[in-house]
Structure formats: C-alpha cells, structure tokens
Amino acid sequence: MTDKIDITLRINGRNHAIRVEPRKTLVDAIREDCALTGTHIGCEHGVCGACTVIVGDEAIRSCLMFAVQARGKPIRTVEGLAQGNTLHPLQRAFMAHHGLQCGFCTPGFLMLTASVLEKNPDIGEEELLDVLSSNLCRCTGYQNIIKAVRAAQEEMKPKVAAD
Ligand code: FES
Numbered sequence: 595m596t597d598k599i600d601i602t603l604r605i606n607g608r609n610h611a612i613r614v615e616p617r618k619t620l621v622d623a624i625r626e627d628c629a630l631t632g633t634h635i636g637c638e639h640g641v642c643g644a645c646t647v648i649v650g651d652e653a654i655r656s657c658l659m660f661a662v663q664a665r666g667k668p669i670r671t672v673e674g675l676a677q678g679n680t681l682h683p684l685q686r687a688f689m690a691h692h693g694l695q696c697g698f699c700t701p702g703f704l705m706l707t708a709s710v711l712e713k714n715p716d717i718g719e720e721e722l723l724d725v726l727s728s729n730l731c732r733c734t735g736y737q738n739i740i741k742a743v744r745a746a747q748e749e750m751k752p753k754v755a756a757d
C-alpha cells in the first residue's frame with residue numbers, strides 16, 4: 595500500500611489539511627476528506643462532467659486530477675458559489691428556468707458555466723452550446739439549461755464588467 599502524504603487543499607477560500615494516497619483523485623478528496631459532497635461523481639473517467647470544479651481559473655473534471663496535483667491552487671466548488679444566503683445568478687437562473695430535475699448533473703453545469711461566463715461574458719450561442727455539450731444531463735433535454743445560462747449571462751455581465 596502506498597504511503598499517504600500530507601497536503602493542503604484550498605477550497606472556496608478555506609484550507610483543508612488532509613492526508614491522502616498520491617493516487618487519490620481530487621473529487622474523492624473533496625468529498626471524502628474535505629466533506630464537501632456538493633461535487634458529484636458520475637462516470638469517474640472524464641465523460642459526464644458531474645465532477646466539474648474550478649481549479650485556478652479552469653473548469654476541470656476532478657475525477658481526472660489527482661488531489662496532490664491541486665496543492666497550492668485555489669479550488670472552487672459548488673458550495674462556494676452562493677454568497678451567504680444569496681444564491682449565485684446561475685443558481686437562481688437554473689431554478690427559475692427549470693434547468694434541473696434530479697439535480698445530479700447540476701453542480702457540474704454550474705461550475706462549468708460559472709467559469710465560462712466569468713472568462714467570456716459575451717460568449718456566443720454556438721460556442722456556448724459547444725461548451726454545454728461537454729457535460730451530460732439525463733433529465734432536462736438541455737433546453738432549460740441553455741435558457742438558464744442565457745438568463746444568468748445577462749445578469750452577470752455588468753458585474754463582470756465592474757470587476
Ligand atoms: S465523474 Fe468526472 S467526468 Fe464523470
């Protein structure tokens with residue numbers, strides 16, 4: 595058995611000092627060692643996007659990254675989207691436009707789209723559809739997810755511009 599090593603993950607602005615095997619995936623460390631279970635695990639091999647989190651300024655699939663690779667990098671998970679009791683515009687828009695049903699895929703879509711809209715607030719229709727097609731949803735048929743992201747995009751624009 596491989597020796598465990600001590601690492602610190604900085605998630606949503608808080609440090610988590612944990613001890614993990616070098617082969618432990620980031621998603622497992624986030625869920626099991628940091629007790630942040632909002633990030634979901636679906637396929638475990640990079641296909642579904644349910645495990646999407648933001649590391650640095652990139653949306654990544656946390657089932658494809660080892661926890662040790664995320665040392666020292668700022669990590670954002672779905673638990674960090676809301677500000678206190680105020681939901682993030684994307685969270686509100688997903689609710690308002692019925693962008694979720696079972697909710698299994700939702701944290702992944704939220705983190706993916708948060709990253710995309712922060713980096714590219716004026717993203718066009720075609721490019722957005724291309725981005726969204728990278729994550730799987732078995733319930734919604736995608737139309738309401740697209741509507742939700744479009745609605746949040748409008749709301750996020752002035753905020754992004756002001757930052
Ligand atoms: S669980 Fe990571 S992409 Fe499916």
Ligand code: FES
Nearest residue numbers: 695696731732733
């Ligand atoms: S809401 Fe059920 S998988 Fe997307």
